[in-house]
Amino acid sequence: MSQFWERYLRPSVSEVSRSLNLFGGKATGSLLWKRVTFLVATPIVALCMINAYSSIDAEKKPQQPFVQYEYMRRRNKRFPWGNGERSLFHNRNVNALSEGYEV
Numbered sequence: 001m002s003q004f005w006e007r008y009l010r011p012s013v014s015e016v017s018r019s020l021n022l023f024g025g026k027a028t029g030s031l032l033w034k035r036v037t038f039l040v041a042t043p044i045v046a047l048c049m050i051n052a053y054s055s056i057d058a059e060k061k062p063q064q065p066f067v068q069y070e071y072m073r074r075r076n077k078r079f080p081w082g083n084g085e086r087s088l089f090h091n092r093n094v095n096a097l098s099e100g101y102e103v
Helices: 002-021 029-058
Strands: none
Touching: none
16 A cells, blocks of 8 residues: 555645645645635536526426326325325425316
8 A cells, every 4th residue: 555655646645735836835735625625616506506407498398298197106005284186395286186276
């Protein structure tokens, strides 16, 4: 293991530390994570937010017609809330009951 460390890992760690010093100054732990947060995490969060907002318009599709298949929407046991037909996170516009859509 020590030969592996000396031959492969130590040169790469020293190379990384030299490249971090190019950003300016000595890269301490808190400074490193501050840079990672602002230079890496913030753009990734912004791109994910743009993706989420752009996909909202793409989801506005017409509702597919309800087809009652015998193997779908089976209720072997009633749910313990409400009338027993709706799941806990039921959405009237998307989730169909065994008879069809509510809307």
